[in-house]
Amino acid sequence: MGTLLQQIANGIxxxxxxxxxxxxxxxxxxxxxxxxxxHGEVFMVGAFxxxxxxxxxxxxxxxxxxxxxxxxMLLGGVIVAVVIAVLMERFAYRPLRNAPRLAPLITAxxxxxxLQEAVRLWFPDAxxxxxxxxxxxxxxxxxxxxxxxxxxxxxxxxxxxxxxxxQTYVSQSRMGRAMRATSQDRDTARLMGVNPDxxxxxxxxxxxxxxxxAGVLYGSNITNIDNSIGFQNGIFAFTAAVLGGIGSLxxxxxxxxxxxxxxxxxGQYLPGGTQYDYVWIFVVLILVLVFRPQGLFGDVERxxx
Amino acid sequence: xxxxxxxxxxALARPFAALGGLLFLVAAMLPWATFLLNDGAFPDKATLQFxxxxxxxxxxxxxxxxxxxxxxxxxxxPTPGKARVLRAFGWGGLAISVISAIFIAGKGGGxxxxxxxxxxxxxxxxxxxxxxxxxILSAGAMPLPDIPQWPTKIFARMGxxxxxxxxxxxxxxxxxxxxxxxxxxxxxGIGGAAFPYAGPIFLAFLGxxxxxxxxxxxxxxTGWIARLSEEYRAFSIxxxxxxxxxxxxxxxGSQYWMQVAATIGVYAATAxxxxxxxxxxxxxxxxxxxxxxxxxxxxxxxxxxxxxxxxWNVPFPVAALISAAVAGAFGAVVGSPTLRVRGDxxxxxTLAFGEIFYRTALNNIGDLTGGSNAIPGIPAxxxxxxxxxxPITFLGTDLPSGVLYYFLIVLVVAAxxxxxxxxxNSRIGRAWIAIREDEDAARAMGIATGRAKILAFMCGATLAxxxxxxxxxxxxxxxxxxxxxxxxxxxxxxxxLGGMGTIPGAVLGASLLFVLPEKLRExxxxxxxVFGLALVFIMRFRPQGLVPDRVRRAEFAGETAxxxxxxxxxxxxxxxxxxxxxxxxxxxxGPKEAGR
Numbered sequence: 001m002g003t004l005l006q007q008i009a010n011g012i013x014x015x016x017x018x019x020x021x022x023x024x025x026x027x028x029x030x031x032x033x034x035x036x037x038x039h040g041e042v043f044m045v046g047a048f049x050x051x052x053x054x055x056x057x058x059x060x061x062x063x064x065x066x067x068x069x070x071x072x073m074l075l076g077g078v079i080v081a082v083v084i085a086v087l088m089e090r091f092a093y094r095p096l097r098n099a100p101r102l103a104p105l106i107t108a109x110x111x112x113x114x115l116q117e118a119v120r121l122w123f124p125d126a127x128x129x130x131x132x133x134x135x136x137x138x139x140x141x142x143x144x145x146x147x148x149x150x151x152x153x154x155x156x157x158x159x160x161x162x163x164x165x166x167q168t169y170v171s172q173s174r175m176g177r178a179m180r181a182t183s184q185d186r187d188t189a190r191l192m193g194v195n196p197d198x199x200x201x202x203x204x205x206x207x208x209x210x211x212x213x214a215g216v217l218y219g220s221n222i223t224n225i226d227n228s229i230g231f232q233n234g235i236f237a238f239t240a241a242v243l244g245g246i247g248s249l250x251x252x253x254x255x256x257x258x259x260x261x262x263x264x265x266x267g268q269y270l271p272g273g274t275q276y277d278y279v280w281i282f283v284v285l286i287l288v289l290v291f292r293p294q295g296l297f298g299d300v301e302r303x304x305x
Numbered sequence: 306x307x308x309x310x311x312x313x314x315x316a317l318a319r320p321f322a323a324l325g326g327l328l329f330l331v332a333a334m335l336p337w338a339t340f341l342l343n344d345g346a347f348p349d350k351a352t353l354q355f356x357x358x359x360x361x362x363x364x365x366x367x368x369x370x371x372x373x374x375x376x377x378x379x380x381x382x383p384t385p386g387k388a389r390v391l392r393a394f395g396w397g398g399l400a401i402s403v404i405s406a407i408f409i410a411g412k413g414g415g416x417x418x419x420x421x422x423x424x425x426x427x428x429x430x431x432x433x434x435x436x437x438x439x440x441i442l443s444a445g446a447m448p449l450p451d452i453p454q455w456p457t458k459i460f461a462r463m464g465x466x467x468x469x470x471x472x473x474x475x476x477x478x479x480x481x482x483x484x485x486x487x488x489x490x491x492x493x494g495i496g497g498a499a500f501p502y503a504g505p506i507f508l509a510f511l512g513x514x515x516x517x518x519x520x521x522x523x524x525x526x527t528g529w530i531a532r533l534s535e536e537y538r539a540f541s542i543x544x545x546x547x548x549x550x551x552x553x554x555x556x557x558g559s560q561y562w563m564q565v566a567a568t569i570g571v572y573a574a575t576a577x578x579x580x581x582x583x584x585x586x587x588x589x590x591x592x593x594x595x596x597x598x599x600x601x602x603x604x605x606x607x608x609x610x611x612x613x614x615x616x617w618n619v620p621f622p623v624a625a626l627i628s629a630a631v632a633g634a635f636g637a638v639v640g641s642p643t644l645r646v647r648g649d650x651x652x653x654x655t656l657a658f659g660e661i662f663y664r665t666a667l668n669n670i671g672d673l674t675g676g677s678n679a680i681p682g683i684p685a686x687x688x689x690x691x692x693x694x695x696p697i698t699f700l701g702t703d704l705p706s707g708v709l710y711y712f713l714i715v716l717v718v719a720a721x722x723x724x725x726x727x728x729x730n731s732r733i734g735r736a737w738i739a740i741r742e743d744e745d746a747a748r749a750m751g752i753a754t755g756r757a758k759i760l761a762f763m764c765g766a767t768l769a770x771x772x773x774x775x776x777x778x779x780x781x782x783x784x785x786x787x788x789x790x791x792x793x794x795x796x797x798x799x800x801x802l803g804g805m806g807t808i809p810g811a812v813l814g815a816s817l818l819f820v821l822p823e824k825l826r827e828x829x830x831x832x833x834x835v836f837g838l839a840l841v842f843i844m845r846f847r848p849q850g851l852v853p854d855r856v857r858r859a860e861f862a863g864e865t866a867x868x869x870x871x872x873x874x875x876x877x878x879x880x881x882x883x884x885x886x887x888x889x890x891x892x893x894x895g896p897k898e899a900g901r
Contacts, residue, residue: 035649096844102648105589106589106801107841109840111837113833113834115837117831117834275668278660279661282664285657286642290642293645293646
């Protein structure tokens with residue numbers, strides 16, 4: 001029983017990370033029907049951005065004060081992630097907006113490989129895994145049989161908080177309405193006075209900011225990062241977005257928690273153990289795509305399968 | 306590139322072309338570096354040493370000289386497809402100059418090395434680059450002609466003598482291709498520490514070869530040869546095979562290059578298989594390398610290697626067939642979601658299958674893959690009592706070890722090409738192309754789309770499995786790490802770079818993607834970075850690839866098969882229609898009815 005609860009807790013922590021990334025996937029896909037394969041790398045770059053701030057910007061005295069260090073690192077991670085995402089949109093995806101659908105997907109693969117390599121080559125020592133400071137309070141919280149660290153709790157709280165915030169923004173604000181309009185019909189939205197280019201850039205910015213936050217919190221939770229975390233978690237997040245119904249924000253977050261649980265519980269209870277937990281996620285991905293491509297919360301007719 | 310068109314007034318086109326040619330000639334004669342580089346003289350006497358032997362032009366400077374002379378000829382002699390020819394020479398010369406300039410400046414210490422230092426002047430690279438720019442501008446100022454379509458039927462009309470002539474032409478053309486391939490492989494040496502200049506020489510050579518082939522293409526020569534070989538198909542195939550078999554007898558016949566060529570062959574065969582799935586049927590497969598892996602692991606287990614747990618040792622041809630069959634069966638499994646899933650969702654499903662394969666292979670599923678230890682010690686293929694990894698003597702020539710693998714691979718690639726070509730022109734091939742263009746329309750026309758798509762996956766996977774069997778034996782081991790996601794992307798990139806749906810495209814793409822890293826060892830660290838960026842740039846600037854399929858080209862690049870922009874053709878059609886209408890107004894109904 002204790003193991004089960006502990007694994008559920010682990011799954012939720014993983015789900016919180018994946019959820020923040022999945023939101024970016026689902027928003028971008030919702031608006032321009034692009035599987036932004038490089039979004040996982042944005043998360044990775046965000047983590048390295050946070051690490052860079054810690055190493056080279058923060059004076060030694062501030063590194064100890066988490067209430068100063070963490071916000072600054074988050075800011076650094078978000079800025080780096082957003083800059084990368086905007087450049088990516090502007091120079092790689094925008095020129096291909098009217099190209100055949102496979103072209104942007106292949107471009108996204110290229111961007112993903114290039115970003116991984118750029119970090120490996122140019123971030124000092126990043127050809128090996130880098131230690132990431134546990135910035136937040138280093139404490140364990142006991143909830144009966146379940147033990148959860150303060151960083152993990154923070155990750156869950158921030159993840160859910162930001163998701164709710166984003167959902168509110170998209171459903172309530174003027175710009176959010178423009179986003180929804182653009183995703184439904186770009187040309188009509190343009191006629192209604194929406195500037196689709198701006199909306200698309202904003203979508204990339206929002207997604208990247210969430211991924212940046214996720215990257216920094218993930219780093220401080222796992223306490224070491226390398227340039228391949230983006231690909232792994234990106235795939236998880238994509239699976240989550242599809243499972244939840246791509247284009248649906250709520251679905252992405254719920255899908256992420258389900259994926260997190262599948263990975264932790266599958267690694268514990270299914271044959272093969274943790275070595276095969278990846279495999280279960282891919283199996284789920286295939287099953288969902290084949291049998292319910294609209295996901296749990298997606299609209300049937302919106303799916304362009 | 307479009308912005309360069311019309312930058313110059315048309316009147317200046319010819320003077321600029323002449324200027325470009327002259328600049329090439331001058332650049333070839335100028336010294337290219339002001340001092341001796343640390344790693345020794347930049348190859349082919351680019352330093353001031355040159356003046357010790359002023360009439361010896363070799364390497365890229367000789368290429369540039371050749372370009373200059375050809376440009377001058379093309380400028381003043383009526384040339385078919387003139388603007389295209391000049392443009393190709395311009396880009397080729399620019400590439401040669403810029404590559405050498407970057408390298409000399411980077412290695413030799415700054416701009417001084419290619420301008421002036423210590424009282425020496427070396428303006429070769431800059432003059433060459435200016436010449437290239439002048440040519441490109443001049444070509445942009447000329448009207449872009451259609452690629453000339455030379456007649457091929459005249460030989461048939463001339464009777465037996467004509468056929469002999471056509472055969473001779475084809476023979477010369479293919480021999481030239483063989484020579485070019487051999488030159489390309491050996492250009493600059495092997496790469497790595499012992500050959501510090503391998504990278505730039507090779508790249509500069511690619512610039513030369515690209516310019517030359519581009520010019521021939523612009524003149525319509527390559528298209529003519531292609532149609533001619535289509536007409537005398539059996540003869541061409543035999544000659545091409547002979548040429549491929551002749552490669553070990555040229556300069557490229559060293560052990561090293563035979564190994565590289567055999568590896569390229571494996572990937573080329575795999576890429577052709579992938580081309581069926583992606584190029585013909587239009588189904589993006591991101592996990593394709595798994596089939597190569599399945600083939601390799603099956604062959605490894607049947608090879609009698611100490612680590613294999615199956616303990617069933619069969620001769621290689623049988624093992625290869627079993628590998629192909631198993632891979633094909635998995636192909637059908639991976640292809641089955643195509644019944645319900647389309648487009649990029651399908652790409653993700655294939656990616657998931659690929660990852661599942663990689664993960665399970667890494668975990669040594671069923672003791673079949675050796676996990677992280679791989680399956681080492683796979684014996685070499687042995688046929689006719691001869692192990693394939695030993696050197697042989699043939700026709701009095703000693704051929705290095707690995708050459709037998711090369712011969713085998715050539716046969717396999719030829720067989721795969723034959724399969725591909727026949728499939729493409731068959732009923733099922735046309736069904737695939739129809740599905741690629743519009744699946745719903747294809748279904749409406751009575752094509753069983755589901756079956757056709759699964760068949761595409763099966764065919765592709767079978768070919769990859771066959772290639773995988775050879776891969777395992779040639780390498781001597783089968784490891785899950787050879788079949789990562791990145792390898793799938795590389796294969797896909799080979800197909801896209803070469804041109805989707807064409808055979809030469811897949812071979813060319815695979816060759817480039819696997820030769821370049823060999824040549825550019827010193828930049829090995831940057832290989833993947835450049836590779837990723839290259840994918841982005843190809844999709845942006847030349848999505849139809851280097852050797853585009855005729856239909857693909859129209860779809861991706863907005864050009865017709867003759868190389869004319871589609872918009873122009875459409876405008877032309879509209880204009881003609883309007884003219885027709887006007888004519889009809891002028892001459893009322895009478896003649897029209899008479900016409901009927």
